[in-house]
Amino acid sequence: MELRTHSVVLEAEKCKGCTNCIKQCPTEAIRVRNGKAFILTERCIDCGECIRICENHAKKAVATDLETLAHYDYRVALPAPSLYAQFKVEKPEKIIAALYRFGFDEVYEVAFAAELTTCAIQECVENHPKTNAAGPYPLISSSCPVVTRLVQIRFPSLIPNLLPVDPPYITAAKIFLQERLPRLNIPREKVGLFFITPCPAKITDLNNYGQPLVDGALPINLLFGELNSLLPEQGTVQALPLVHHRSGGIGIGWARAGGESWGVNAENALAVDGIQNVARLLEEIELGKFHDIRYIEALACPQGCVGGALTVENPFVARARIQKLAGRDGAHTLSNEVKMMYADLKRQDAHFFTHDKGIPDQSVLRLDRDLAKAIEKLNQLEAILAKLPEIDCGACGSPTCRSLAEDVVQGNAQMTDCLFILREQLEKLARKLLILAQNRPPAMDWANEKEEENDP
Amino acid sequence: MTEPHVRLEIPVEGNNFTAAGEAASRVKKTLQKLGIDSTLIRRVAIATYEAEMNIVIHADAGKIVLQVDADGITVLAEDRGKGIPDLEKAMTAGFSTASDRVRAMGFGAGMGLPNIKKCTDYLAIDTEVNIGTKVVMKFNYPAAT
Structure with missing residues (x-):
């Protein structure tokens, strides 16, 4: 089995050897040995359930520290849309402004990439054979890296059901590197690209993508305090220095459960959130149920990415905020800018948004190969x-x-x-x-x- | 001496829709433990689930028996119940004798037996009206690559 790097690790000195985390883990990836929890690498899917449950805070995510930012001349933030749900603000512009005040030289919204991802998923679902006999049903979104890993190790028979569309944070980094970086006239090594993440799984996914995309991943809860103090005053109109491609409501909506499928707007779609709920649904799909459903959005965290293990705000509050922010321009359509850019990037590279990397069966269930x-x-x-x-x-x-x-x-x-x-x-x-x-x-x-x- | 095999017998209750699917789920998990090819597991799981649902919908009580050995996988679904009066009709896609109540729950689409046939490598159905039904499903291992 290939050696994987993980983001979720144990801080041994804090672990009291209680058994809360082992019971909560959806892949039974933790054992207590010699009085300390112990993560079985091949089973861990970086879902962060153990981080949530541990009262001693003995589980943490390995991420980039703030000092790393100083190594670069030009710092770019790729904020996940879930960041916008953490603050009491009426529009995301203020949070983007706070990111600039914090010291980023440019903000590149992952929410915008999510709108392009929405187009890619729409096209994939549209082009999928209409009948159950011709192709696997239902299609399962691979936007949540935890779900993809869960399928690999516990439900490998559903690998063909996974949509081969890259998640928005991957696409955002790829677009930045391809479209924006050449225009900056700054050498690549001097540009620091930082994804602001709600969960450890996205860090792992970026680390294992195969080619280096970003220079670091900063947890939302690491930046929260400072960003909160840097938010512009109530009512002030802030001119944003440099924001390329502002996201509309659909991209922002991706932060909550149901947001992705709301944007994709496919017939017979279903949205499920929470890792145990996802596992139960996958279990039933394996029995051949739900073949009349075309497409499933499945997110490991409760209420979606806003419930990520590295977020701050209560997931229910955060979800309501996203709905408000996403609905602010009312329209349930993608802008022409998004549609044109999607068509353009596809023209340049037909596989820009999709991957053909075979997702390997990494089943941990078998007792022996013989x-x-x-x-x-x-x-x-x-x-x-x-x-x-x-x-x-x-x-x-x-x-x-x-x-x-x-x-x-x-x-x-x-x-x-x-x-x-x-x-x-x-x-x-x-x-x-x-x-x-x-x-x-x-x-x-x-x-x-x-x-x-x-x-x- | 018998050759190494795994045998699993799971009782199935008629008309219990809460537990419905548990037998198929256990069969699936057992096959996963044995490291059976995942495409084959999917076929066995779907066929077993359909057979289990047939017991839940149409019979009083029954059982699912899984047997795995070096030659292949056999799933037996046996029940005490009303049996199938016209087997040929029952094998037709879309034909169902399920009650409206059961259909309202999303079952009884008349795809059970046709679906089972599609998933199995060998299928034998032995049925007697007002006695019960015995469905034998066999699956071969994929040729070694």
């Missing part, structure tokens, strides 16, 4: 499971009794890791000891024992 061995292991697993209490307490460090059984079969844990089994074996041993202890040699005197009985 069928005979897998059968043997599965039967062992069931036999072990039958002995376990099946109350999924997590005290063994594995999230469920079934996963402990699997860990035992794979040689990564032992039966006595289960407190119930351990106690049972101790009890058996104690009984044996008692029986042995009661076996007296005939020569032994009983007198001392009788006195002892009277002891309190």
Whole structure:
């Protein structure tokens, strides 16, 4: 298996070895070993659920620090649309202004790229064969990198359903590098391109894209405090120095669950958010349900990207704000600028918005690559499971009794890791000891024992 | 001595739409554990789900039995129920005897058996009116590449 870099990591000194995170992880990617949580790389999808659940803040996302900004002469911010939901402002212009005041030399809206992505998805859904027999149904958006990873490792049979359209943050970086950078007349190495991200998964995705796109990813919660203090006063009209391609409502709407499908506006579309909800839906799609649905927007975070693990505002409040901001110009249409730019970029490169990189099956479910061995292991697993209490307490460090059984079969844990089994074996041993202890040699005197009985 | 195999028997309750799909889901998960090719799993999962739904919709009670060995995958769906009076008709796309209530829930589109046929490599249906139905579905492994 290829070695992947991850953004979600453990801060060991903060971890108390509790089992909250292992129970919450949608891919059972965490174990507690030697009193500390431990992330299984091949299973982690960077969803950030463990960051949310950990009361000791022992899980964090590896991101760029602010000092990095100083390494560049010209700093460009690529703000995710979810950034706009973090502040009490009536229009995104003020937040963009705050980004300039913060020290960015240019702001390039990811929301604008989201509008181009909307065109690309529309075209893909439109061109997909109309009948279930001709192609996999429903199409699943790959805008959320967590969902793409989830499909790869838990639902590989749905890989053909994934739309091959790059997410907006990828497209935004690509457009900047292709369209804007050459006009700046500044060498590439002096231009720092920074994505402002609501979640760790997008950091991982950018890191693993195959070609370097950005020079860093800054979490929203890292910038929040300072940006908040830099917001222009209520009512002031701010002339924005340099904003290329302002996004309309559709692009901004992408920050919330349902925003993408609202923009794409396809017939028989469905939007689902929250990683457990997404997993349940994918489970049902694998059983052949929902083949009458054409396209599914699936976002791992509750309420969509506004609920990302690196955001600040309450996701429900943030979602309402996005709806307000996105609806401010009322129109449910893409601007001519977007449509023309889309057509233009497609003319230059037919695959500008889509990727043909095969998404590999990285299933973590199989017990063994050899069928005979897998059968043997599965039967062992069931036999072990039958002995376990099946109350999924997590005290063994594995999230469920079934996963402990699997860990035992794979040689990564032992039966006595289960407190119930351990106690049972101790009890058996104690009984044996008692029986042995009661076996007296005939020569032994009983007198001392009788006195002892009277002891309190 | 029997060759290494996995056998899984899951009871299915008639008219219980809350638990409907759980048997197919377990079959699917078992096959995933065994590392079966994902395209094949998808076919088995869809066929098993349809067969399970047939028990839930039309029968009193039944079971799904999965057997996996070196030769292939077999899923048996067996029920006690009203049986299929006209098998040929039942195999026709769009034909269904499901009640309006069941159709209102989005089931009973008459695609169950045709869908099963499409997904399986071998299909045998043994049915007797007012006794029950036994559906045997077999799936071959894809040729090694």
